[in-house]
Amino acid sequence: MDHKEREVVRLLARAARPRVPAGLPERARAYGTRVRRRERWRRWALWLLLASGAVAFGVWAYAVEPWAAPPMRTTPPLEPW
Template structure:
């Protein structure tokens, strides 16, 4: 008997056994869990959008104060001649 045939026999034996009883409130619990997951996903998405907005505002404030696009002033002074 090959390995494939052994697996087939095992599956057939599993299918011939009586099936377990399904709880009566399974659908209600599934709906409740799905609703809870959707609510959590929506809250996480809103929090991430708020975090992104805060990061954009912080970057704009930083850029307006520091002005990284301007050339910084020279660190040394020109030599003094004729003193």
């Protein structure tokens, strides 16, 4: 190592390191658990919404039959006569 690198290493070794507050790991774990639980419920609600939308679309399609041709409003012309 050259002189500058040794000086940087020495300064970093002497630097004061902040102390970790008491109870920080427990609070971090509790926060992570809450976030994970909230995310699980959100995912469950979105799947439920998607499934209910699919069921509602299926019921609507069964009742309305949008693929069927609409009934004719007038009688067809009688040209072969």
